Amino acid sequence: MAFGASLDAVRAVEPRIAQAIADELDAQRGSLKLIASENYASPATLLAMGNWLSDKYAEGTVGRRFYAGCQQVDTVESIAAEHARELFGASHAYVQPHSGIDANLVAFWAVLSQRVESPALRRAQVRQVNDLSEQDWATLRRELGDQRMLGMALDAGGHLTHGFRPNISGKMFDQRSYGTDPATGLLDYDALRATAREFRPLILVGGYSAYPRRVNFAIMREIADEVGATLLVDMAHFAGLVAGKVLTGDFDPVQHAHIVTTTTHKTLRGPRGGMVLCQDELAEHVDRGCPMVLGGPLPHVMAAKAVALAEARTESFRDYAQRVVDNATALAEGLLRRGARLVTGGTDNHLVLVDVSAHGLTGRQAEAALLDSGIVTNRNSIPQDPNGAWYTSGVRVGTPALTTRGLGAAEMDQIAELMITVLTSTRPAADASGGASKAKYALDGAVAEKVRAQAADLLAGFPLYPGITLP
Template identity: 45%
Template sequence: MTLNQPPTPHLAAEDPDVARLVEAEAQRQQDTIRLIASENYVSAAVLEATGSVFTNKYSEGYAGKRYYEGQQLVDPLEELAIARAKAVFGAEHVNVQPYSGSPANLAIYLAVLKPGETVLGMGLPSGGHLTHGWSVSATGKWFNAVHYGVRKETGRVDLDEVRDLALRERPKLIFCGGTAVPRTIDFAGFAAIAKEVGAVLAADVAHIAGLIAGGAHPSPVGHADIISTTTHKTLRGPRGAMLMSTEEWAKPLDKAVFPGLQGGPHNHTTAAIAVALKEAATPEFSAYAHQIVANASALADALLERGFDLVSGGTDNHLILADLSPKGIGGKPAAKALDRAGIELNYNTVPFDPRKPFDPSGIRIGTAAVTTRGLGTAEMPLIADFIDRAVAAEGDEPALDAIAAEVRALLASFPVPA
């Protein structure tokens, strides 16, 4: 019996080497507690759309203004995805063509700034994203990037500090949001600062888009001029991205995506985005989004009870950031031990981390994927116990293998949805 859904009989016949890897990955995803905050399980319908014949079609341009013929079905597909995104998020304008989150953010820079102009974003060590102006990114090399962080005492953004920095630096673009931010983003507060200094506010909601769609996190619509998001993570769609904005920024953003940064859109991804957005408009998805947050809160509480030091003391969303310094272990060896124990997450820097980024002090945890599998608050203390025991057992392979067996036994009651 194949675990991968939909089945891949043609792949198995034509390329058994790749088919074996696909099947092994399906087995791995079945057997592990997946806590990487940027990962999830998509529905079989999303997978089918991703693998559809739309992958055969090239479609540079936008609906009604293509550079190739044969767009009779591509145009309504893209328009359907856009209409569904507008309905789910309430945005005035949507572009579903960005290939992923980083190119979507690059399109914002191209639409708003000239090289050398100032952008204010959250620093990478505090939870921001590379594309928010960090030095190793093109966004930090081509623009004058300044950064805000979090308070050491609270692990939270201090908007008074952000305002002071904005007034001093006068950025033309401000980013809010990030990749390791466990607390609710104050979009209204950022919008007030952006208005005061005459900046464009961009909200990067890649991690929390599904929570916003399900009503489990406040929306940036009505506060941010431009919104970028990936379509996977909590939104539970394919690996892609979207840009949303007010009408004022519609044309500049569209021109920045194409022809500014990309050629033809990935139409099979657009199809899958449309499917995911239809799913996101359902009451079941809203219940799922709220359960993600409930699970994260329960897991955070259980980790605190076991002596883990959590950045900001907990979480408001799907994401938990733990500083392992009190446990006497770095994030990287802990993550590798956890992987051996059947618990998949990533090592991560924490604010004011004294260690190097490739060997940081922390781990990042997310509850989107386990929630999709049906695990609830009752299972979160079990997961916390697995994490605690695995971190303590780092280097003890038999002990880690024993935990992995317990993990598989637990997950047998929560099959991957197909």
Template identity: 60%
Template sequence: MKHTPLQQYLYSVPPEKINPVMAAWLANLSLVQSVSPTVASAIVQELTDQRRFLKLIASENYCSPATQSAMSNLLTDKYAEGIPAQRFYEGCDNVDTIEAYAARQACALFNAEHAYVQPHSGADANMVAYWAILTARVETPGLTKLGENNPAALSREQWEQIRSALNNQRLLGMDYYSGGHLTHGYRRNLSAKMFDAWSYSVNRETGLIDYDEVARMARELKPLILLAGYSAYPRKINFAKMREIADSCGAVLMVDMAHFAGLVAGKVFTGDEDPVAHAHIVTSTTHKTLRGPRGGIVLCKKEFAEFVDKGCPLVLGGPLPHVMAAKAVAFTEANTDSFRAYAARIVENARFLADALQRRGYVIATGGTDNHLMLVNVSASCGLTGAQAAGALRRCGITLNFNSLPYDPHGPLITSGLRIGTPAVTTLGMGKDEMEEIAEIIDLTLKQTRPAIL
């Protein structure tokens, strides 16, 4: 009789030495294998790959077994449109308990006034935030002016008046090539089609945000939303200064902290560098530095709470209760001293690695890093494009991504740079010595790589 992987494990290990994490993983895998060996095989291969390759992708991490387990259960079978105690379906009592708990944990973790934990991703969270701001600052005042609070009761002409106002608002965010995200007004993204989108860039000489230039643009453009945050900017942002700029032109300050949420939760970014303390509304993913499941959240001041809570039906469909459960577990894990120590080590490792690469002659954007990532100019350092360098490193066991640099002469599918992050290797317990070794491996690989035309 052929035994399942779980049975093989349980038969081969003394009862007192059985690891519940291993047992749970094998039980799950055995069930999948009984239906689809192809899927089970791919899961095992992913485990093999993640063990074999060094993960330096700045947006990836390793979530805990408890977080993974919270996603793998019958909560996925529940529809729960609405919010706790205000659902469109009966039988959501347990989902209410989980979602309310997750929201409380998020508020406690980030010292936020309100949390909405339903978004399926960071991009979804940004859409919820955008439309919450539009609803609060444009649609609702427009309805009030018309003496109505129900859009369905408006005439066609009145509704077109509201739609016209909604579709002509300005967004001012960080340029994609300066480190901003696709959802911050990139023209191939929905955000640039929703808004009259404008971008501020980093200073060409320093690579840093020029707050005086942002202020000048904000005064001139008078955007509805001033957006801060990044996916590839290696320095801290002064959010107190950004709020001052937003207030000066009547804008809503929105921050996308998807990449550095774990550094906020871990109290590495505090005071002027804490976005939750200064922004009207903050969005994030729940993975990356926060080390939770793939998903999103929106945090906001009380004035936007009722509008954010209408993410469904505004932008989202039904929430994913099993993922909200995993978010709740991850938020609970993050609100600990051990996580705060982990967050501090992420930044220490990034600085160690950036310094080690600089000592080997690599050009690092802005001359270093204050957060979890660094940008390496491989075109200037070793005559390779970002795509060539990333491919060579993957073949040598390192996984990262090629990335555009400020004012990059190459397009986004070629690039001049690499983005390197330390959240995942820090989770594995690596420190200064390992960062030195990683820098040596990167240097050895890239200096032995030559571009070729095939």
């Protein structure tokens, strides 16, 4: 088959890389992948990335390239954008961003470009943004009117790119965060409205990476309009649920936001990449993404985006999206029945956030112990997390990948049992000095081995890429 032949070609040049590729497939086949932001792309999507489109430069946009010979790239980009518009009901789609962060940067600069055209902004557009000094950023913010961004707090489930200082978004904007109700962990729209009225942001950011509930984007648009803000929604983590018509009406960001960014993998099940959807008045500014923020687009990845977006327009994908949510609900219920503590008490999207401090563990300890047992998760902050963003007190789990493999509610209950077995069998261990460690842990090897075997037995009935055999 094509994948075996391609691996033979790689092996002839650099066998270690070929082996790493084969080992990665084995690892993914043999573990319970519960990382909420990961998935399995279709063979068609994967193959669309490995071809001659990779060899083409194509800066600019469709019909306006800085290089000759881009007819096929124009075709590919046009098809991908067409699928995106039709799939999400968007007025305009820009499919060039290489990642979700790139998509957010394009969106931020597009909003600034639409609002003002200052000398500092024009200078910044033609320079490498990483070359700007702190003084340059201060001058830029001052000339732009000290622009403000209001986004969800990191420990409430927000994302680093929504205005936090270590990220470039925190240098572009004066940022403030909104959180969740301390008692319930749920988004408090009244408190958000009060903060927006006081702070008066230029951009109100919606969207999340670890919030296990739906967000009412109709209310967020009301708040944005009330304070004259642009509503930007980052739906990278739940785009597949929007595409699959699980999140509709007030919960569909494309119908309410001025501009929407997303990745094309995660729940959307496409290649690693980004995308921007927007209303017509922002289209010309978004299309300046290259060369304003982006380098040359990746035509082979845009081809894979087109394939994945075409797949997402099918009835089978809508069924998949609903099963993702059903499986997350089943996993949450299975964990709750066995005594787990969940942030917000459950889920109504694709992810579950487990507070592992109830087991006396940090997120890092729990993540490592679960990995030893064949269960792949990622540690994650919880609201008011005493352990910070590195060690954390939570573990985030999600169902997109295992749903792609065909697992259902019954299997989710079994997975909940395996997770609880590991968490209740793991204990913190002392560090080298004998003090309490936030990283070291003790787990009986027999328990880990037994859980790994049970996980393998569970997965045996749901083979991954069953038609692909590697040499």
